[in-house]
Amino acid sequence: MTEPQGGADPKVFQTTALQDGDEWVINGEKWFSSNARYASFLIAMVVTDPDNPPYQQQSMFLVPSDTDGLEIIRNVGLGYESEADDHGSHAYVRYDNVRVPKENLLGPRGGGFIVAQTRLGGGRIHHAMRTSGRVQRIFDMMCERAISRTTQGELLSKKQMVQEMIADSWLEMEMFRLLVLRTAWRIDKYQDYKKVRKDISGVKAAMPGVYRNIATRALQIHGSLGVSWEMPFTKEVMESFHMGLADGPTEVHKVQVARRVLD
Amino acid sequence: MTEPQGGADPKVFQTTALQDGDEWVINGEKWFSSNARYASFLIAMVVTDPDNPPYQQQSMFLVPSDTDGLEIIRNVGLGYESEADDHGSHAYVRYDNVRVPKENLLGPRGGGFIVAQTRLGGGRIHHAMRTSGRVQRIFDMMCERAISRTTQGELLSKKQMVQEMIADSWLEMEMFRLLVLRTAWRIDKYQDYKKVRKDISGVKAAMPGVYRNIATRALQIHGSLGVSWEMPFTKEVMESFHMGLADGPTEVHKVQVARRVLD
Amino acid sequence: MTEPQGGADPKVFQTTALQDGDEWVINGEKWFSSNARYASFLIAMVVTDPDNPPYQQQSMFLVPSDTDGLEIIRNVGLGYESEADDHGSHAYVRYDNVRVPKENLLGPRGGGFIVAQTRLGGGRIHHAMRTSGRVQRIFDMMCERAISRTTQGELLSKKQMVQEMIADSWLEMEMFRLLVLRTAWRIDKYQDYKKVRKDISGVKAAMPGVYRNIATRALQIHGSLGVSWEMPFTKEVMESFHMGLADGPTEVHKVQVARRVLD
Amino acid sequence: MTEPQGGADPKVFQTTALQDGDEWVINGEKWFSSNARYASFLIAMVVTDPDNPPYQQQSMFLVPSDTDGLEIIRNVGLGYESEADDHGSHAYVRYDNVRVPKENLLGPRGGGFIVAQTRLGGGRIHHAMRTSGRVQRIFDMMCERAISRTTQGELLSKKQMVQEMIADSWLEMEMFRLLVLRTAWRIDKYQDYKKVRKDISGVKAAMPGVYRNIATRALQIHGSLGVSWEMPFTKEVMESFHMGLADGPTEVHKVQVARRVLD
Ligand SMILES: Cc1cc2nc3c(=O)[nH]c(=O)nc-3n(C[C@H](O)[C@H](O)[C@H](O)COP(=O)(O)OP(=O)(O)OC[C@H]3O[C@@H](n4cnc5c(N)ncnc54)[C@H](O)[C@@H]3O)c2cc1C
Ligand SMILES: Cc1cc2nc3c(=O)[nH]c(=O)nc-3n(C[C@H](O)[C@H](O)[C@H](O)COP(=O)(O)OP(=O)(O)OC[C@H]3O[C@@H](n4cnc5c(N)ncnc54)[C@H](O)[C@@H]3O)c2cc1C
Ligand SMILES: Cc1cc2nc3c(=O)[nH]c(=O)nc-3n(C[C@H](O)[C@H](O)[C@H](O)COP(=O)(O)OP(=O)(O)OC[C@H]3O[C@@H](n4cnc5c(N)ncnc54)[C@H](O)[C@@H]3O)c2cc1C
Ligand SMILES: Cc1cc2nc3c(=O)[nH]c(=O)nc-3n(C[C@H](O)[C@H](O)[C@H](O)COP(=O)(O)OP(=O)(O)OC[C@H]3O[C@@H](n4cnc5c(N)ncnc54)[C@H](O)[C@@H]3O)c2cc1C
CATH class of the missing domain: 2.40.110.10 (Butyryl-CoA Dehydrogenase, subunit A, domain 2)
Structure with a gap:
């Protein structure tokens, strides 16, 4: 395309x-x-x-x-x-x-858009599901690091700045997952792309931020190891950018959400 | 207390x-x-x-x-x-x-904390439910304004900065509501405060930010009317601060979430 | 107007x-x-x-x-x-x-805009100067609280979440003040409104966020006292909203900054 | 070390x-x-x-x-x-x-820290100066893209979401540069590491965020080209993470700023 x-x-x-x-x-x-x-x-x-x-x-x-x-x-x-x-x-x-x-x-002649939208609807929620899983894995690594690394006489997990990163990440991850699940459920229920466009664009628009925030915090908590090629975090941050572009930039999806809300 | x-x-x-x-x-x-x-x-x-x-x-x-x-x-x-x-x-x-x-x-002598925690568990989710409803109302007012106010030759709803405020607000509102609902469901299901402490503290910690963000955007979109006593937005912003303090400050609840996650 | x-x-x-x-x-x-x-x-x-x-x-x-x-x-x-x-x-x-x-x-007939812009240019930088001073005062109160209030066996100033609020506030306050000073210096130097429009709109657009962030953190660190009428923080938060509207909403000034940058 | x-x-x-x-x-x-x-x-x-x-x-x-x-x-x-x-x-x-x-x-036996701090003080401000220059270059590329790429019938520079990215970036870049300049001036003036520790830690703590925000926006505005190896943005985002770790993690520098402010 x-x-x-x-x-x-x-x-x-x-x-x-x-x-x-x-x-x-x-x-x-x-x-x-x-x-x-x-x-x-x-x-x-x-x-x-x-x-x-x-x-x-x-x-x-x-x-x-x-x-x-x-x-x-x-x-x-x-x-x-x-x-x-x-x-x-x-x-x-x-x-x-x-x-x-x-x-x-x-498909039909002149029907390129319809074909594309239909495929992309599924593609977008699929990206979101995959992202949900990857975020869980990144989050688990962050937690493991927090309870195994010591600095200034105590575990990282005792430092409030680290605790805040974990709490914020948990919240963003859980809320995003629930939105993905509800959207998938609505897709199944309505079997009608038009009725779920807002939900799909919403999930698509929320995804890169949640993904990037959590990958960034996991990277940071791992220190120099986190930016090295021995860990997956830089790759994950990059992937979060891809999720903000492939199948349409975040900006376009936000406009879509606003339009559908105001309809 | x-x-x-x-x-x-x-x-x-x-x-x-x-x-x-x-x-x-x-x-x-x-x-x-x-x-x-x-x-x-x-x-x-x-x-x-x-x-x-x-x-x-x-x-x-x-x-x-x-x-x-x-x-x-x-x-x-x-x-x-x-x-x-x-x-x-x-x-x-x-x-x-x-x-x-x-x-x-x-209650029992020396049991003040247990009594308090039990009551506060319910109190906190109740605050969250009420907040969820108020946020919906604020959001609706924001939308109404966007589709009825004209500037520079078009409705506010056509301005991308306004669209972004609406899309971000919708996403935060929906994700927060889903978290509240899941927490309520877990409270009913487990009937055991210990099993839902993380969820309750999570909801409590997420609440003031969501509430404040959406009230702030609604206020802003209403311009001078929004800061006047003819609209409820300044009151709502204030209320969002109360929600970050009453029944425990956000900081304490974030620490709780991190602890429960890492347990 | x-x-x-x-x-x-x-x-x-x-x-x-x-x-x-x-x-x-x-x-x-x-x-x-x-x-x-x-x-x-x-x-x-x-x-x-x-x-x-x-x-x-x-x-x-x-x-x-x-x-x-x-x-x-x-x-x-x-x-x-x-x-x-x-x-x-x-x-x-x-x-x-x-x-x-x-x-x-x-002024001249048909010259209302020019008169307004000229007055508003001065008005906007004046708002920014006043805001700079108020933010300093709020910041000082925040610090005083942090080194005088005890929780969980230590001063608030020992808690990393509080330290982060103080560090972030100091940085935002100092950077904003430097921008205000440079803008004032340019106004004096150029004596030409057109050459400083970008700077003035920039200061105007940055102001409400810095003001609100710091007032919000000061309020939060003061706990229930902070939301009471015994302290000035709720008033200051409200004032920060006024600064995002009076003499033009933040959105309009951001558009101005972008335009002048891209000219 | x-x-x-x-x-x-x-x-x-x-x-x-x-x-x-x-x-x-x-x-x-x-x-x-x-x-x-x-x-x-x-x-x-x-x-x-x-x-x-x-x-x-x-x-x-x-x-x-x-x-x-x-x-x-x-x-x-x-x-x-x-x-x-x-x-x-x-x-x-x-x-x-x-x-x-x-x-x-x-240097003296047992004097490793003093030697390190002295070198790192200079190193940190040097990082900040280099970052300031790189950010300017990234910002210029972002602007160039905005005034040369067309979508939905107009230049990207006409889209408010893009305008907001440019205005926010300009503000962050300018305010950060002013802080770097003042810090350098204070280093020259005081010739005493102790008197500029707060400033140096402040610059160090502010740097990765400013750098990352602007690199991220430049990447986004360039779309798929922005994440490709034909442009420097992914490298710049990575570099922003390095700046949050090399010569001490951001968290540690924020704690330093708070301590020096409260002294
Ligand atoms: C990993 C990856 C894989 C991909 N695979 C494929 C593929 O297999 N096949 C294929 O055809 N394409 C593919 N793409 C391309 C993708 O579909 C495009 O990147 C996307 O549609 C954006 O187009 P663009 O890159 O030309 O950016 P542009 O359209 O030039 O947009 C650039 C930027 O401008 C801003 N912008 C654009 N429109 C607006 C607007 N209306 N309002 C405000 N701001 C706006 C956004 O910041 C946007 O990111 C892939 C992209 C990635 C990152
Ligand atoms: C609208 C409203 C109604 C209320 N109603 C009642 C009531 O009916 N009965 C009653 O008993 N109380 C009531 N409260 C009080 C409420 O319970 C307290 O405000 C709350 O527990 C915080 O206590 P504090 O105000 O003394 O703040 P402090 O304990 O002094 O805390 C002040 C600030 O310090 C920071 N802080 C505190 N602890 C930590 C930590 N461990 N780590 C990091 N930072 C920390 C936070 O920013 C916090 O906001 C009410 C409060 C409000 C706002
Ligand atoms: C404390 C205070 C004192 C004031 N004193 C005076 C006074 O003495 N005399 C006087 O004449 N006026 C005064 N004003 C009014 C002030 O000038 C207006 O509030 C301001 O110009 C915005 O106009 P509005 O309130 O009609 O909002 P609108 O023009 O309706 O705008 C409402 C909102 O829509 C959004 N918006 C507007 N335009 C755009 C755009 N182009 N792109 C994206 N979003 C947009 C913004 O979020 C904006 O806040 C005062 C305001 C305040 C808060
Ligand atoms: C590009 C690059 C080049 C480097 N070059 C050199 C070099 O030449 N020589 C050399 O000796 N070192 C070098 N370093 C290492 C650098 O000095 C360390 O990465 C840094 O000091 C952090 O140490 P660490 O990686 O062991 O992380 P840790 O000390 O394990 O910290 C990991 C994370 O925990 C958190 N954390 C740590 N302490 C606290 C705290 N007190 N409170 C809250 N959270 C905290 C932070 O998120 C931190 O990022 C380099 C690093 C990078 C990225």
Whole structure:
């Protein structure tokens, strides 16, 4: 979906597909296609019907990775590894007259958004569930450290600043988990994306902050060990940033929550 | 319970009762006894057994308001009303050789703490429930304002800074309510104060922040009207501070949460 | 300036003045005119030239309080005092065919904004200076309490949560004061409002948060005494809200800072 | 200085040196010795006088890297690079009967702390100056992005949530820089470490938060590009964590600030 010029707003996408007989011809560039280098096919969201209303202009296509004209410009990596390492896994992809048979249209023509929203709804709550579990693990490590490390004659767990970090983390973790559970329950109950959009955007918007706060505190309580590659905390903090961007930036989801609340 | 020299730590209480025949003789001072001026009896927590272990030294007594030697030194008010207004309702009370019959002992001798904890457990969750309702009302007012007030050519609800306040408030309100509900459910389920101490202290510690944040944002969105006496927001902000002190300061409850988590 | 329908955006003001011979005739309503009940004249900002560009439509007039047609609808109070107390000092004023001689025009016709901005620039830095001093006083009280109150066998000043409140407050107070000082120095140096707009809006936007944080912590450290009318903290917290509204809401000043930075 | 069992509290250090004729014999382990693998000598802080008062027990020694008995157990890396990469630069070092001539004693015997504090004072303000510069650069990148990226029909710089990030960042950056400058000025003026301890600890304690906040916002505004290795933001966020640990954790410096304020 995402293109070099923007991802948060699908209305800026410019990759197009023109019908030519039984084929579609795709032209444009996509950015941050996760794991494209390992995939045997890509899913591309492209403008097929520019004259439709904004949210009905795009369609989704399956594009086999070995199709002529499909090229990975480079594989971008996350974080601060050096480019030399060459294990970037988010592809910057060029589509240059890429031809796919018309059977490769995924869902209805002009229905790209609906397909995307449906998948992303599930994706977002799934991210939140995974985050909930990872946060629990980070929290457990923080607690273990607090009751095993001594400074100035007593355990870290006796220091009020550490106690506050643990109490705040426990509260944020528990409240977030309850919100995730209620949202999952509502998804099951209503079976209607429209009725849970507020909940899903809410969970998505709350997630990166909770995740980052708790990972940051766990890192800090571990001291120099915490920033070293012997512990997972820097990776977890980075992951919390990804959760604030993948499937839409936090800002966009907050706007969504406000809109749904005020509807 | 609270005395001029401290309330958060019951170990600093100095009011004593000495047994004299069939009576107890109470001496000391109590501070911030809510509504004492209107009450027909007070409940006093006093040291009866100074040689017991710390948490078994105190007992509770019923003290009829018209008992000789019982005096309200002054009725302290909340907030910034002037003293002239004279509607302070938190009494600074002196017990000067106040005699009560031994039947007025409430619960077992030396059992003041247990009685207090039991009552306060219920009191704290009750505060949280009430807060949950008030926060909902404040939140509704904030939303109403956002969709009815215009500035710079559009409704406040179109401004992203306002949207963010609404989204953040909704999330904090919902997550807090879920925590309150789970805590209430656990109280019912376990019927055992020890098993829910962490939950109750957690709810107590989370409450003032959520309450204050949402009341503050509602006040701000209402502009000058919001700080005027025509709206309830300044009162609500003040109330949020009370919730961070009455039945124990937030700091003490955070320490409790950390301890229970690490047990 | 402020009217019932809005204050943050002067473009919504609707009070008008029409020239009639040697007089101007003013019609409309003003809201939150501070101390109007005690004043011998008011200053009104009114639309005189509706066909000019937006920021040149309004002019300022001196209006003697005893002019016919000038009426205080009610005197609105701050905070949660009861209306019965009747010491509200922010007037809701009606101008009903109020006639003033043309000499009462303050500054150039259509120059209301320029006059207002100039006065408000000075007003805002003045608020910040006063706030700086009040924050220092609150901070001193917080420290005094920390080194004189005992709980759980030691002074509050030995508790890390209290130490953190003191350290954070000291840092916020000092950094804010330095920003105020630099801004004042720049005002003196440049003698040009345009060159210091960013600084003034920055100080104005930072002020309520610093003020509120420190007043809130001082209140909390004082416990029940802190929320009582025997201490100034609730008043100070309220005042911090006023500082986030009077002379323009924080949101508007943040937008200004961003704009000037990006210019 | 730092040892596996602790770094924040120098009183836990256990590496010892015993005098043997004209030599000192060092035994123990050190952790996180930056760049030890590239150094031609190390500086070790070791217990020489265990019977002295706590802060006079340790001394500093120069230890040439090729001395017998000196061994790097492993080179620990920062962040989430894989260990395979083998460019960790913080050494876990073992001293096993390492002998150095008595001339290698650095400063007075038992004066390790004083030497360390003096160096660290300078080190801390130096970190703060460097941070100030890096933050300016990050801030500039954030601004550049805001005025060059379009979403939903307008520049990011027109979105209030982005404006708020820019305004808050500008304020934090400017206020922090002013604090650094005043501290540097006081260091020059007083030439007395004791008179500037509060200022130095204050700057040290404020630094990681300001740094992290601004780096986090810059990252977020850059979207997926911001978390990629094509931009420096993840590295900067990590660096902000280092600034909260190297030369003492934030918690310890906050305690220091509070102590000095209350003195
Ligand atoms: C780990 C990871 C994996 C990803 N995998 C994929 C993938 O497999 N396929 C794919 O197509 N994409 C993928 N993405 C991209 C993701 O969908 C985009 O990053 C996201 O949609 C934001 O788009 P952008 O990066 O172009 O940022 P932009 O759209 O340029 O937005 C940048 C920033 O501007 C601000 N902003 C944007 N819009 C608004 C607004 N309306 N109001 C206020 N502020 C705003 C936000 O701070 C935002 O972060 C992935 C991203 C990450 C981090
Ligand atoms: C609205 C209201 C109604 C009340 N009604 C009653 C009543 O009816 N009967 C009654 O007996 N009491 C009542 N109280 C008093 C209440 O119980 C006490 O305020 C509370 O226990 C705190 O005691 P304190 O005020 O003496 O503060 P202190 O014990 O002096 O504490 C002051 C502050 O120090 C800090 N602090 C305290 N202990 C610690 C710690 N261990 N670690 C870190 N920081 C700490 C906190 O910031 C705390 O707020 C009421 C209070 C309020 C606000
Ligand atoms: C103590 C005090 C004394 C005062 N004295 C005077 C006086 O003497 N004379 C006088 O004329 N006025 C006075 N005022 C009024 C003051 O100027 C206004 O309160 C202020 O300009 C805001 O206007 P408003 O109250 O109508 O709020 P509105 O303009 O309705 O704004 C309400 C809220 O909406 C939000 N908001 C507004 N605009 C934006 C935006 N662009 N983007 C995002 N959010 C926005 C903010 O949260 C704002 O607080 C006083 C106010 C106070 C609190
Ligand atoms: C990038 C980097 C470079 C470094 N380079 C060197 C070097 O060259 N030489 C060297 O000797 N050391 C070096 N260090 C180590 C540094 O000095 C220590 O990390 C620091 O002193 C903390 O010690 P620690 O890691 O053992 O954490 P601990 O002492 O175990 O502390 C861990 C955590 O516990 C908490 N904590 C600790 N004390 C208290 C307290 N009193 N109250 C409340 N909470 C507390 C804090 O959250 C703290 O982060 C470096 C560290 C980093 C990150």
